[in-house]
Amino acid sequence: MYPVYSTEGIILGSKDFGEASRIFLVFTREFGLIRLQGQSIRKITSKLRYQLEDYSLLKLEVIKGKEIWRPVVAEKILRFSQNFKTIVNISKLVLRLCDLEEKNELLFEDLKSGFLLLQKNELETKALEAVLVLRILSHLGYIGDRELLSFVQPTFDEDIFIKAKSNLVRIIPTINEALKQSQL
Numbered sequence: 530m531y532p533v534y535s536t537e538g539i540i541l542g543s544k545d546f547g548e549a550s551r552i553f554l555v556f557t558r559e560f561g562l563i564r565l566q567g568q569s570i571r572k573i574t575s576k577l578r579y580q581l582e583d584y585s586l587l588k589l590e591v592i593k594g595k596e597i598w599r600p601v602v603a604e605k606i607l608r609f610s611q612n613f614k615t616i617v618n619i620s621k622l623v624l625r626l627c628d629l630e631e632k633n634e635l636l637f638e639d640l641k642s643g644f645l646l647l648q649k650n651e652l653e654t655k656a657l658e659a660v661l662v663l664r665i666l667s668h669l670g671y672i673g674d675r676e677l678l679s680f681v682q683p684t685f686d687e688d689i690f691i692k693a694k695s696n697l698v699r700i701i702p703t704i705n706e707a708l709k710q711s712q713l
Contacts, residue, residue, distance in 0.1 A: 531592045541620040561631040612647040636668040656693040671707040
């Protein structure tokens, strides 16, 4: 009998597999980025069909197989639908920079907080996206600029974005340089 693990995760993307299955790329708090195979998930009779949607925050119970994880229970908390293009771009960046099954709780918390803040329409999207990408790159070890560390401090709230608006001229070149140095 395989142990069942409970975790919270964000589905960053998926790909159809076989006749009715789908592979989900999920960033979890406890396990980092995992591949989750939803067997026959595209069938109308699947109980998890409407819970496992791209760009959603969920509570999961999963089993680890030899090569892939499998969902047992999934409960969708929220589907990120506001600022969708920004969420898709950030998800693609995380998928490109992260390896499978590397735990990074700080990165998970920032992704979750950032995606939740992106659901509020009154915030400046460009500043929020820049700060979130800066924090992601910092957690993965690509940012070392001490002047910009105030944006990477433990708190991730709306006050940071007010400060970030006036510093976008410095933040964006730093992000571009870090991405260039990653050679990805």
